[in-house]
Amino acid sequence: MGGAVANDVHGKNHHLAGSFGEQLRAFELLRSDGTRLTCGPDTNADWFRATVGGLGLTGLIAWVEIQLQRIANPWIVAENRRFASLEEFFTLNDEYEARYPYTVSWIDCAAAGKGLGRGLYLGGLHAPPGVAAPVPPRRSLSVPFAPPVSLVNTWSVRGFNQLYYHLPRPARALLPYQPFFYPLDNLLEWNRLYGKRGFFQYQCVIPPAAARAALREILGRIAASGQGSMLAVLKRFGERTSGGLLSFPRPGVTLALDFPNLGQKTLDLLDRLDEVTRQAGGAVYPAKDARMSGDHFRHYFPNWSTFANFIDPRFSSSFWRRVMAD
Numbered sequence: 001m002g003g004a005v006a007n008d009v010h011g012k013n014h015h016l017a018g019s020f021g022e023q024l025r026a027f028e029l030l031r032s033d034g035t036r037l038t039c040g041p042d043t044n045a046d047w048f049r050a051t052v053g054g055l056g057l058t059g060l061i062a063w064v065e066i067q068l069q070r071i072a073n074p075w076i077v078a079e080n081r082r083f084a085s086l087e088e089f090f091t092l093n094d095e096y097e098a099r100y101p102y103t104v105s106w107i108d109c110a111a112a113g114k115g116l117g118r119g120l121y122l123g124g125l126h127a128p129p130g131v132a133a134p135v136p137p138r139r140s141l142s143v144p145f146a147p148p149v150s151l152v153n154t155w156s157v158r159g160f161n162q163l164y165y166h167l168p169r170p171a172r173a174l175l176p177y178q179p180f181f182y183p184l185d186n187l188l189e190w191n192r193l194y195g196k197r198g199f200f201q202y203q204c205v206i207p208p209a210a211a212r213a214a215l216r217e218i219l220g221r222i223a224a225s226g227q228g229s230m231l232a233v234l235k236r237f238g239e240r241t242s243g244g245l246l247s248f249p250r251p252g253v254t255l256a257l258d259f260p261n262l263g264q265k266t267l268d269l270l271d272r273l274d275e276v277t278r279q280a281g282g283a284v285y286p287a288k289d290a291r292m293s294g295d296h297f298r299h300y301f302p303n304w305s306t307f308a309n310f311i312d313p314r315f316s317s318s319f320w321r322r323v324m325a326d
Helices: 002-006 045-051 086-099 154-166 177-181 190-194 208-225 264-279 294-300 304-308 318-325
Strands: 024-030 036-039 060-066 075-083 102-107 119-126 172-176 199-206 232-237 252-260
Touching: 002 060, 024 045, 036 045, 075 086, 075 177, 086 102, 086 119, 086 208, 086 232, 119 154, 172 177, 199 208, 199 264, 208 252, 208 264, 252 264, 264 294, 294 318
Parallel strands: none
Antiparallel strands: 024 036, 024 060, 075 119, 075 172, 102 119, 102 232, 199 252, 232 252
């Protein structure tokens, strides 16, 4: 819970409910000098805004009180829809966001040309009372070890994405909540697929006015690089601004994906994606970052200097030291 507060996390329902910070009623912040602060939207509000999305630097979050949503049962009515291009995603998104509280899209990051930005749209809502189906047995596979080299490469990504995009699937289905919200739980230790060098996670958000052009450029660069992976997600954030000084969620379209660690080649690509994001007025998500420059961070999050006044003097992180060093 403390980590969810510290990164002001978001989910498939951001367009309706906003980020985690918007569900907070209160929390207690324990400072290194022993001070305990009860914080909420209207109580110690300055500390509340600094701590929500504050990267764990303002102190220890001792407890959290959140607002929950009552549901009728744990089943989700899900609808799948294939889209052939990035432009079609935007058209489809307007329709689905009006119908479903949970929306997200898988993107084929290897596709180029007319198929650039193609993918699968998933919308879902809680099933009404009395609606259920036999619970299928949970079968989780596990990657037993990390191979010497990444199994995620140009050819495996293109092959998998081609098959996944064209795979026949029902237009509507009744799903247990676990596979809908946590699909990766079906493959345990999936990170081992990237080999011993691991991978980089990357997530950016682009403001609405620049989203089409910037995402075309970003996806085009990824496809041309032959990097990227099977895990690529596209979603539009709602027209709401999170309350934290360093909160990442904001109006716009967010793209999240993984990159096998190919050393400097991958770092150079991510630097180029950072620059496109910056020019478009967007931001990169600190919670998933391992390499963005301090210059870019300070541009993405102009409230950083105000936030710095709330940092506990005995709290630090390698991320903060990195982005403050240059």
